Amino acid sequence: MRALAEIARKYNLEIALEPLNRFESDLINTAEDMVSLLNDIDEDNMKIILDSFHMTIEEQDFRKAIQTAGDKLIHIQVSENHRGIPGTGLTPWNEFAKGLAEVNYSGSIVIESFTPENIELAAAVNIWKKLAPSQDEFARKGLEFLKHTFND
Numbered sequence: 001m002r003a004l005a006e007i008a009r010k011y012n013l014e015i016a017l018e019p020l021n022r023f024e025s026d027l028i029n030t031a032e033d034m035v036s037l038l039n040d041i042d043e044d045n046m047k048i049i050l051d052s053f054h055m056t057i058e059e060q061d062f063r064k065a066i067q068t069a070g071d072k073l074i075h076i077q078v079s080e081n082h083r084g085i086p087g088t089g090l091t092p093w094n095e096f097a098k099g100l101a102e103v104n105y106s107g108s109i110v111i112e113s114f115t116p117e118n119i120e121l122a123a124a125v126n127i128w129k130k131l132a133p134s135q136d137e138f139a140r141k142g143l144e145f146l147k148h149t150f151n152d
Contacts, residue, residue, distance in 0.1 A: 005043035016075050018049040021057040029058045031065040038072060047074040051112065052091050056081040062092050066099030073105055077112040078146065084131040085138050086111065087145035097150050109150060111142045 008015050019034045028034050031050060038046050048069045052062075059065040066073065080089030087093065100109075113135060132138035 001037075001041045001046065002043055005041065005046050009043075009045050014045045014047050014074060016047045016049040018051055018077075019054060019058065020051075021054040023057070024054075029054075031055075031059065031068040035068055035070075035072065046072075048072045049075040049077060051077040051079075052086075052096065053077075053079045053081065053083055053112070056089075056091055062095040063099035063102070066096070066103055066105075070103050073103060074107055076100070076105070076107065076109045078109055078142075079112050082131075083113075085145070086142045087149070093145075093149050100150070109146055111139065111146070113138050113142070 004015060017028070017034060017037070019028045019030055022029050028037055031048065034048050038048070050066065050069055050073060055062060055065060078086050078091075080086055081091050082089050113131070132141070
């Protein structure tokens, strides 16, 4: 990881690592795990991606997880706990938004969506049914929800 950080630095790049849920990895599952790893790597251009899907499985407190990531947080991916349109499941979005505000997060919030029509990717993430009538509707409704939730 230090060698990767050194290569990235030559191009003025940051590397963001993502904690994954326990069903996809047994190495780094939480924001706390990731901060510990980044402290061990000790390279200032190694940062964190948080993904709401993985967080719903592994984090007990979204706000605390985001606070733990703090200024190392440079990217956010969102979908629902069932990988569907944000706002249609069990994700604690208000706590998520409060956490981002508390760490002054100003980066992108990107919807990560999947469709069974992309057979290879769908198999990798176990998507067997449509999560929306179309990917356009997924994007439209998701964006509408995110604007409402994160701009208030």
